[in-house]
Amino acid sequence: MYKDLEGSTAMITGASSGIGRAMALRFGREKMNVVINYRSGGQEVDSIIQEIEQSGGHAIGVYGDVTREEDVKNLVAAAHEHFGSLDVMVNNAGIENEVPSEDLTLEDWRKVLDVNLTGAFLGCREAIDYMLEHRIKGRIINVSSVHEMIPWPHFVHYAASKGGIKMMTETLALEFAPKGIRVNSLGPGAIDTPINAAKFSDPAAKASVEALIPLGYIGKPEEIAAAAAWLASSESSYVTGITLFADGGMTKYPAFQGGHG
Numbered sequence: 001m002y003k004d005l006e007g008s009t010a011m012i013t014g015a016s017s018g019i020g021r022a023m024a025l026r027f028g029r030e031k032m033n034v035v036i037n038y039r040s041g042g043q044e045v046d047s048i049i050q051e052i053e054q055s056g057g058h059a060i061g062v063y064g065d066v067t068r069e070e071d072v073k074n075l076v077a078a079a080h081e082h083f084g085s086l087d088v089m090v091n092n093a094g095i096e097n098e099v100p101s102e103d104l105t106l107e108d109w110r111k112v113l114d115v116n117l118t119g120a121f122l123g124c125r126e127a128i129d130y131m132l133e134h135r136i137k138g139r140i141i142n143v144s145s146v147h148e149m150i151p152w153p154h155f156v157h158y159a160a161s162k163g164g165i166k167m168m169t170e171t172l173a174l175e176f177a178p179k180g181i182r183v184n185s186l187g188p189g190a191i192d193t194p195i196n197a198a199k200f201s202d203p204a205a206k207a208s209v210e211a212l213i214p215l216g217y218i219g220k221p222e223e224i225a226a227a228a229a230w231l232a233s234s235e236s237s238y239v240t241g242i243t244l245f246a247d248g249g250m251t252k253y254p255a256f257q258g259g260h261g
Helices: 018-029 042-054 069-083 106-133 156-179 194-200 203-210 221-232 254-258
Strands: 009-012 033-038 058-063 088-091 139-143 182-188 243-246
Touching: 009 018, 009 069, 018 033, 018 042, 018 088, 018 221, 033 042, 033 069, 042 058, 058 069, 069 106, 088 106, 088 221, 106 139, 106 156, 139 156, 139 221, 156 182, 182 221, 194 203, 221 243
Parallel strands: 009 033, 009 088, 033 058, 088 139, 139 182, 182 243
Antiparallel strands: none
């Protein structure tokens, strides 16, 4: 637990399930104020809020599409209206779908880039603007992926979006370090989330993925949330402009030198 997080305010996009949900619950246990953004899975938000309140934190749910400027502005406004601050911004919303590159439509390309990269940019821009206005030495956490550095055939749009996250994070970190705003990325590996449920329900498929992870198992959302809490806390006060990979060592595995995803 990080005592300095208590009473501070965090916003998490795409927080109704998976890694985003785990982050919201972890921040709640840190006794933070949590703005839970969702576009789908709204029926789950009430239970997340209830669990956060029971653990000593506070939370609200706010619907919004991260690809829409006005929606992202409204998210920041909601944080200020309800909690009077925004100290931590987590750009977590993301999508993926498998398509051979020769069959990838421009519509599919734009959809993934809009959510994963443009949505994260809008979250960064609006949060940083708020932090500058209110002189907050805030923290931005962009959820990337091991695929910002590991090529992934049939997922060129996804890999491109995460590569963009990497350079956006590094550039913003340099730009706003003089203002005391830290910007980092968090790069999960193979994690047991709803988006991966079908894949990992096949024992053979699951075993093939586990064989590529030096620690030998599929990660849990709570393990990513723990890394996010550290990046949000003062324990990481001298850390900015990095991608913290929480991947069981996957990015170090020799098989990926050939670009196998």
